[in-house]
Amino acid sequence: MRLLGREITCARGGREVFAGLGFEAAAGEALAVVGPNGSGKTSLLRLIAGLLTPAHGSIRLEGGSAELSLPEQSHYLGHRDAIKPALSVGENLAFWHDFLGGAPFDPKESLAIVELDHAADLPAAYLSAGQRRRLSIARLLAVKRPVWLLDEPTNALDASGQILFATLMGDHLSQGGLIIAATHTPLGIPARSLRIGDGP
Numbered sequence: 001m002r003l004l005g006r007e008i009t010c011a012r013g014g015r016e017v018f019a020g021l022g023f024e025a026a027a028g029e030a031l032a033v034v035g036p037n038g039s040g041k042t043s044l045l046r047l048i049a050g051l052l053t054p055a056h057g058s059i060r061l062e063g064g065s066a067e068l069s070l071p072e073q074s075h076y077l078g079h080r081d082a083i084k085p086a087l088s089v090g091e092n093l094a095f096w097h098d099f100l101g102g103a104p105f106d107p108k109e110s111l112a113i114v115e116l117d118h119a120a121d122l123p124a125a126y127l128s129a130g131q132r133r134r135l136s137i138a139r140l141l142a143v144k145r146p147v148w149l150l151d152e153p154t155n156a157l158d159a160s161g162q163i164l165f166a167t168l169m170g171d172h173l174s175q176g177g178l179i180i181a182a183t184h185t186p187l188g189i190p191a192r193s194l195r196i197g198d199g200p
Contacts, residue, residue: 039197
């Protein structure tokens with residue numbers, strides 16, 4: 001499986017964010033997208049996730065499921081955690097599982113992996129920023145998808161949370177998945193770098 005981007009141009013609000021960008025990531029690989037604020041790191045992830053349309057160029061997944069689009073084979077974990085505060089921790093995870101169409105599962109299993117099973121019945125509004133991030137990470141585990149698109153994935157995580165997430169990312173790669181992560185900090189796993197935003 002390979003994720004390929006060729007000659008990609010991204011325009012937002014009438015402004016060209018980047019142009020002529022290319023990248024490649026294969027199964028078992030992580031690609032860290034680095035660059036200054038405003039250089040287009042998040043925009044690139046959103047293009048891959050199908051949330052934006054490139055002004056020029058192409059993005060394609062080779063060797064994935066022929067019946068599913070790239071967005072249907074990807075998880076997009078934004079820098080903001082998509083959580084409904086009025087729902088419990090377990091209900092939030094069950095919502096995302098049902099929305100994304102995963103196989104039957106026990107929410108507490110995924111929550112236990114990210115060390116949140118004790119809070120399954122707690123309203124998500126009571127979670128700390130780090131716990132909200134752990135809940136978002138649990139969504140990656142509840143529904144299996146080969147491509148993880150991660151925007152500043154270690155934001156708000158304490159040291160133990162960063163180690164835990166690095167382990168989970170390593171497991172994902174060892175099972176044939178691939179990761180594209182926009183980040184300002186090391187991921188804690190081996191990763192090639194794609195630098196964007198270095199203009200003249």
